[in-house]
Amino acid sequence: MIPIKLYLILSGVLFVIGIGGVLFRKNIIIMLMSIEIMLNAVNLAFVSFSNLLMLPKGQIFVLFSITVAAAEVVVGLSIIVSIFHKKESMDADDMNVLKG
Amino acid sequence: MGLIIFLILGIMAVVTASGVVIEKRPVYSAIYFIVNLITLSLIYLTLHAEFLAVVQVLIYAGAVMVLFLFMIMIMPPVVENRFGKINLEKFIIIPLLLILLFEIIYVLYSGLTIDIGKNMPPLSFEKFGGIASLGQILFKRYLVPFEITSLILLVAVIGAVYLRRPDQ
Numbered sequence: 095m096i097p098i099k100l101y102l103i104l105s106g107v108l109f110v111i112g113i114g115g116v117l118f119r120k121n122i123i124i125m126l127m128s129i130e131i132m133l134n135a136v137n138l139a140f141v142s143f144s145n146l147l148m149l150p151k152g153q154i155f156v157l158f159s160i161t162v163a164a165a166e167v168v169v170g171l172s173i174i175v176s177i178f179h180k181k182e183s184m185d186a187d188d189m190n191v192l193k194g
Numbered sequence: 195m196g197l198i199i200f201l202i203l204g205i206m207a208v209v210t211a212s213g214v215v216i217e218k219r220p221v222y223s224a225i226y227f228i229v230n231l232i233t234l235s236l237i238y239l240t241l242h243a244e245f246l247a248v249v250q251v252l253i254y255a256g257a258v259m260v261l262f263l264f265m266i267m268i269m270p271p272v273v274e275n276r277f278g279k280i281n282l283e284k285f286i287i288i289p290l291l292l293i294l295l296f297e298i299i300y301v302l303y304s305g306l307t308i309d310i311g312k313n314m315p316p317l318s319f320e321k322f323g324g325i326a327s328l329g330q331i332l333f334k335r336y337l338v339p340f341e342i343t344s345l346i347l348l349v350a351v352i353g354a355v356y357l358r359r360p361d362q
Contacts, residue, residue, distance in 0.1 A: 096200045099302055104204045104237075104339075106298035108211050110291055111264065115215035117287050123220055123266060127227050130258070131211050134234055147243045149328055153243050156338055161252055161343050165350035167258050171265050172354040184269065 101142035120185050122177075126170050142182035148178050200240055207233045220266045223258060232253045243323040 107130060115128025137156045144152025174184075183190055210233060213226035235250040332340055 095198050100200060100287050101237070101241070102302045103299055104207065106302065107208055110295045110298070111215060111296070114287070114291050115293075116274045117283075118215065118275060121220060123262065123269075124214070124223055125213070127223065127262065128219070130254075131214060131230070133353055138237065139236060140325070141238055141241050141246060144243070145340045148322065150322065153246055153323060153328060155325075155334055156243075157249065157332070158339060158343060160249060162346060164253055164258055164321065165346050167261060169353050169357070171344050172357040174265070174282070175308055178269065178319055 097105075098142050098146045102139055105135045105139040105142070108132075108138065120187055122174055122184055122186050122189075125186060126167065126174070129166070130163060133159065196240065202236070203233055203237050207237065224262050224266060227262075228255050228259050231259070243322075245323055245325050245328050261336070287295070 112128045112132035116125050119125055137159055138157050140152040177189060208232055210214045211228035213221045217223040217226060231250060235247040238247040238250060321358045
């Protein structure tokens with residue numbers, strides 16, 4: 095039996111890597127991917143707690159979270175395309191004006 | 195045996211996630227991310243969440259990553275100044291990230307004191323993460339949130355179409 099703390103530590107490490115990606119990178123597509131890494135880390139924590147408590151509710155929550163992540167990616171990527179057509183750039187530092 | 199498999203999968207997950215962050219070319223980073231997602235689905239299998247493992251591969255590695263790769267390919271290649279213009283950022287961010295990691299691990303090692311199987315009767319392992327048990331709960335107890343999920347998808351579709359409408 096694998097101790098559940100190992101899973102939680104792995105989830106924490108993945109979450110910190112995702113935060114690092116959002117803070118370090120300037121490409122907005124990579125930033126969106128790092129947000130997905132953070133979402134996946136939280137999902138892993140949910141599933142491991144669901145295994146620890148032997149309750150399937152955590153897995154239901156992860157199902158909803160995956161759906162919301164898919165919707166978020168769709169809207170985020172279409173926003174990225176809109177910004178690209180306006181600014182001709184993928185750099186997050188260039189997007190410093192709130193006006194569309 | 196289970197521990198060795200978990201260690202291999204965990205190291206692979208951390209290495210591929212770092213690859214997403216470190217890699218300079220966006221397509222390579224997306225491929226690293228696909229490997230990371232498949233590794234995570236294998237980790238779900240070791241946690242007896244079989245249905246979620248299948249859903250992870252289908253939705254994330256199948257649908258979401260195809261969308262990402264499509265988007266990367268229709269964009270022209272960008273030259274990225276990877277670590278920002280000011281080097282000061284690095285000296286602030288890295289210690290903060292290390293502190294955050296230390297905090298997470300400390301809290302997990304000192305705060306997690308749940309006793310298994312004291313209060314709740316354990317379910318049988320065969321029925322735990324399969325389609326049958328999850329479907330029973332999803333369509334009985336969580337029916338209303340499930341329907342609201344379809345509303346979220348509808349809003350995402352309408353939003354994506356509205357954002358890319360042709361200019362008047």
